[in-house]
Amino acid sequence: MLTPSHKDIRLGSSNPPRQSLPMGDGGEAVWIDVIQKMDEVYTELVDSQTELEEKNLRLEEAHDFIGSVLAAMTDVLIVCDADGLIQQVNPALETIVARRERDLTGLPIAGLFDDKSQEAVCGFLHELMNGGMVAQRDVSLAGPDSQKALISVNCTPRRDHRGRLVGMVLVGRPIGELQRAYRELDTAHQKLTHTQQRMLVSEKMAALGRLVAGVAHELNNPISFVFGNMYALKRYGEAITKYLSACNEKTGPDKMQALRRELKIDQVLRDIGPLVDGTLEGAERVRDIVQDLRRFSSNQEETPEVFNVTRLVRTAVDWVIKTQRMKPAVILDVPDMLEIRGRKGQLHQIIVNLVQNAADVLEGNPGGEIMITGEKTESEVIVRVCDNGPGIPPDRIDKIFEPFFTTKPIGAGTGLGLYISYNIALKQGGDLTVANRPGGGAEFTLKVPLDEHPAT
Ligand SMILES: Nc1ncnc2c1ncn2[C@@H]1O[C@H](COP(=O)(O)OP(=O)(O)OP(=O)(O)O)[C@@H](O)[C@H]1O
Ligand SMILES: [Mg+2]
Incomplete structure (x- = not known):
């Protein structure tokens, strides 16, 4: 591939100098000297040629390696100069546009894309020149028979050894397939x-x-x-x-x-x-x-009014306890006045539900106790309904606010009490949570805002 081989050099240049040099005193020595010099030059020449051949081989290997990498790429690669003229493309691009690299070299890069994308592609180089970034831009390559291939493009500037911009490298990932997969997934x-x-x-x-x-x-x-x-x-x-x-x-x-x-x-x-x-x-x-x-x-709306939560708690407790055969002890620790503005009927419903549940778990328990505390903070009233019953098993505690979750026998409970109570509390801008008490029994904490927000 390069210059003549080692053997060619020796044969082609060993005879002529000997015949033309004069013989005489010291002539022999001169000849020997000349021949030695020539041998040295030839040896150097041969060494250089060997080195060159080796380098050439490595270059070819590197070329093949890059070629195989480019051929293996499923992403599209386009290299263009600072004027936007194509310098190199990879086989993935050739396949999509159905044109060979040699036919594309020197053509404007925008020509590879469909009409709608051309303006955007022309702008990529300018954006890079102005220090901008081109990442994840969706453009369409123009394939044969007016087919289009959507690709998501990233562009990076290409610079010479002095750092001057000499072109750009465009890498595009075909996303048509992805889109199709996404559509299928969506369906x-x-x-x-x-x-x-x-x-x-x-x-x-x-x-x-x-x-x-x-x-x-x-x-x-x-x-x-x-x-x-x-x-x-x-x-x-x-x-x-x-x-x-x-x-x-x-x-x-x-x-x-x-x-x-x-x-x-x-x-x-x-x-x-x-x-x-x-x-x-x-x-x-x-x-x-x-x-x-x-x-x-019901979806009837109740209008908010000002009322005393303490009175409401007392009536709710009375209601429930009156109907119990074996009445649990009730300890009320609530201030005389806990005034809020909210939906009285709904709050009453929550308290009745909580007290009824507590009374239900205490049924048949002679030492059954229900403790109710109330307090007012800056923004809300907190009512806690506690009992000394068995508490709620850890694997059920997440479920008790779900509709129809009940452990009561058919006819004894619908499992809607807590579900409805929780939703009422949320609707009023408050909250209802549950925990097991360290000493046993359950504790329900109801929070309601002092003034129900008009929007809730
Ligand atoms: N204080 C409590 N201690 C232990 N378990 C409780 C307590 N309160 C509620 N639970 C559990 O939560 C379940 C759901 O209660 P919820 O009030 O939603 O429905 P219910 O009381 O079963 O039926 P309903 O209230 O519709 O008549 C109850 O069946 C019970 O297992
Ligand atoms: Mg209930």
């Missing part, structure tokens, strides 16, 4: 969301089914004893009417006494009070269940 995601929504709907339906079953069960009990009581009252009414008619007919005292025994009037009079009370209790229970249902489905 898959949409499908998944859709399926999730469907699952949510069926879950809601199942939850509704559970709710209806629970509610039906809860209603069944009071309604059946309201019915039973009403039939008894009807019978009692008939007996009393019969007895009063006999009274009006001026029946004699003996007959009246016999009739009184026969109609069990004394027993009837004794039973009427408890029967009416029982019926009322049943009707109240039905009313409470209906109210609970309404609170679940």
